[in-house]
Amino acid sequence: MLSGLASNLLGLAFGLVAGACWAAYIVLNRVVGARLPGLQVSAVASALYALGDLPVLVKVGVHGGWDVSIAWQVLAAGLLCSVVPFAADVTA
Numbered sequence: 001m002l003s004g005l006a007s008n009l010l011g012l013a014f015g016l017v018a019g020a021c022w023a024a025y026i027v028l029n030r031v032v033g034a035r036l037p038g039l040q041v042s043a044v045a046s047a048l049y050a051l052g053d054l055p056v057l058v059k060v061g062v063h064g065g066w067d068v069s070i071a072w073q074v075l076a077a078g079l080l081c082s083v084v085p086f087a088a089d090v091t092a
Contacts, residue, residue, distance in 0.1 A: 026092055047082050 035039050060066065 041086070045086060046078070049082060050078070 029041065029045070032044055036044065
């Protein structure tokens with residue numbers, strides 16, 4: 001169990017890493033957006049995010065098991081939470 005100070009420092013570290021990732025996302029989105037036309041940026045971003053989530057998918061599949069309904073829910077969440085908003089952002 002983490003003490004109060006240790007857990008606060010861990011939370012601060014996670015927050016800093018999340019902020020750094022968000023800044024990297026903004027910079028990379030600008031670079032890729034300047035090089036690729038239209039919705040190709042969203043396609044590239046979604047593919048990279050999927051690759052980043054692949055280790056989690058493998059771990060869950062090995063330890064917890066997957067069934068078809070969970071796979072469809074994950075696919076729907078990915079489309080509704082990233083692909084659709086990114087596409088709307090790029091076209092706007």
